[in-house]
Amino acid sequence: MQALKSFLNRLFASVHLTKTTAFWVFLVLPASLWWWWRVAMGNNLRCILLIAVALAAFMIGCLIGFLFSSYGEELSTIGKIRDWLIGGLSGLTVAEAIHQGGFVKTILLKFAINQSDMEFSLVISMAVVYFSLGFLFMFFQRELILNVVLAKSRAARGQLDGTKQTGLAIQKLLAQLSPSVLSGTTDISETKVSKKELDDLKTALYSEDVTTFLKQADEALRCGMVLDWDAVSKVANVHYYRSYFETEEQKPLQVKRALDWIRRALAINPLNADLTMKYADMLGFDNQVDAAVAVLETLSVRPESPAVVKQWLGYYLRSNPARLDDSIKYSKQFLSMFPNNDAALAVLAYAYGVKYSLELRTLGKTSEPASQNRASALHYLEAVLRLDPEFKSTVADKWVKERRGFECLADDPDFKKFVS
Numbered sequence: 001m002q003a004l005k006s007f008l009n010r011l012f013a014s015v016h017l018t019k020t021t022a023f024w025v026f027l028v029l030p031a032s033l034w035w036w037w038r039v040a041m042g043n044n045l046r047c048i049l050l051i052a053v054a055l056a057a058f059m060i061g062c063l064i065g066f067l068f069s070s071y072g073e074e075l076s077t078i079g080k081i082r083d084w085l086i087g088g089l090s091g092l093t094v095a096e097a098i099h100q101g102g103f104v105k106t107i108l109l110k111f112a113i114n115q116s117d118m119e120f121s122l123v124i125s126m127a128v129v130y131f132s133l134g135f136l137f138m139f140f141q142r143e144l145i146l147n148v149v150l151a152k153s154r155a156a157r158g159q160l161d162g163t164k165q166t167g168l169a170i171q172k173l174l175a176q177l178s179p180s181v182l183s184g185t186t187d188i189s190e191t192k193v194s195k196k197e198l199d200d201l202k203t204a205l206y207s208e209d210v211t212t213f214l215k216q217a218d219e220a221l222r223c224g225m226v227l228d229w230d231a232v233s234k235v236a237n238v239h240y241y242r243s244y245f246e247t248e249e250q251k252p253l254q255v256k257r258a259l260d261w262i263r264r265a266l267a268i269n270p271l272n273a274d275l276t277m278k279y280a281d282m283l284g285f286d287n288q289v290d291a292a293v294a295v296l297e298t299l300s301v302r303p304e305s306p307a308v309v310k311q312w313l314g315y316y317l318r319s320n321p322a323r324l325d326d327s328i329k330y331s332k333q334f335l336s337m338f339p340n341n342d343a344a345l346a347v348l349a350y351a352y353g354v355k356y357s358l359e360l361r362t363l364g365k366t367s368e369p370a371s372q373n374r375a376s377a378l379h380y381l382e383a384v385l386r387l388d389p390e391f392k393s394t395v396a397d398k399w400v401k402e403r404r405g406f407e408c409l410a411d412d413p414d415f416k417k418f419v420s
Contacts, residue, residue, distance in 0.1 A: 053111040057127040061134020069142035236261035255285045310334035318351045327351045345384040352377035357408040392419045
């Protein structure tokens with residue numbers, strides 16, 4: 001008994017039989033064999049004919065069951081056939097009833113060994129029973145097994161082309177772009193990555209596979225298809241990174257695309273910290289700085305918040321005179337974890353420089369050598385230039401000449417020593 005149980009367990013595991021399948025294999029099939037033999041009453045010809053009509057009716061029932069259990073993509077084609085079939089069967093039933101059996105009766109009598117009423121009743125009962133069994137067999141197999149398998153197959157088949165290549169392009173960007181570029185504190189044109197490496201990154205990001213992937217995603221969205229997290233997040237990432245490479249004329253449109261797809265991704269997975277940061281970054285690019293700050297401050301209190309959120313908050317708040325102290329606070333928190341981060345040091349130098357400028361305006365002076373804000377601005381500026389001497393051109397050209405708050409130090413002798 002134990003050996004039989006073990007054999008049956010192995011059988012079920014090897015052919016993946018379900019309880020429904022077991023019902024048909026171990027109950028319906030043996031019962032049918034006994035029934036065919038019993039009804040044939042020892043007549044081999046009758047047995048063969050009854051088995052033939054039973055199998056034919058069973059297959060027709062399976063076909064009808066297949067049509068009635070169609071779903072999803074099948075409804076656009078098979079669904080129409082099903083509707084025609086229902087109409088045809090209804091019309092045929094009425095017509096056959098009027099003609100007392102007519103065509104159907106003629107066909108079924110082909111399976112009888114004679115034309116007697118008893119033989120016809122055996123044949124028609126066999127046909128009705130096995131037609132019903134065939135319908136139920138296919139209907140339940142489809143609903144419980146086949147439709148599930150088909151759905152998985154369609155999902156795999158329907159995966160957008162270029163998904164793998166897109167993932168590789170994104171990983172390449174993450175590996176080669178510096179944190180200061182990804183945090184928005186340095187423009188892509190100012191990065192230390194060589195021109196060849198930048199060209200390679202751009203080629204990967206604008207490759208045919210990636211472009212095809214984006215087109216298919218847009219088309220799927222227009223057609224009302226539901227895209228999964230993997231596809232939506234990859235599209236969002238591609239549009240996000242493409243915004244770094246677009247020209248000034250095209251960048252606003254690319255930022256809008258990135259925002260649209262990042263919102264879709266966050267609608268699926270609202271707790272994704274990486275895309276939340278990228279959402280804030282694109283809001284900043286779109287001149288929605290207050291919204292970007294709100295997103296980042298909400299993220300900063302979450303346990304999974306990356307440390308770089310502090311750096312970004314410092315960067316965005318440095319241009320808000322009312323929140324310069326917050327900019328300094330967040331930048332110092334980040335700097336306590338990464339002491340030699342030149343981008344955070346630059347933010348602190350800038351924020352203290354703006355505070356010094358506001359202090360002079362309040363005092364009505366052009367210089368205040370004893371100012372603590374001045375001392376802090378020069379201290380952090382010196383630290384930045386020690387790590388990155390080439391940054392002095394940014395300070396001289398953008399911070400001073402473009403009057404971004406550092407012009408108060410333009411004539412300061414200590415400042416001139418740093419940028420000369």
